[in-house]
Amino acid sequence: MNLKLPKELHDRRDLDSKIGKTKKCTIKGCKKTAIRSVSENKWKDYIEKAGFSFIENRAKKVYICRDHYKEVKKVKQKEEKFSQKKGFLNDALPYRRMGF
Secondary structure (H helix, E strand, C coil), X not given: CCCCCCHHHCCCHHHECCCCCECECCECCCCCECXXXXXXXXXXXXXXXXXXXXXXXXXXXXXXXXXXXXXXXXXXXXXXXXXXXXXXXXXXXCCCCCCC
């Protein structure tokens, strides 16, 4: 039986280094273990709007612990909610069947 686990509980092998050490959160002042690696280009604005600063690396990845990920995700969802296009279904014509 294969149960589907939430993303936070998955075994994150991509965050482990070859030596066996795990990645640390790259938010300044945090020493917790990272559960996510996100693209610096896509998430930089959301991290800064959440009030955090991060340590840049050559891989252009930001490693985030669970607590910081929750805060940044809230900001990201709020920003995306306001940027959604409103009323796009109002302009669509109703579906009509062609009578043969």
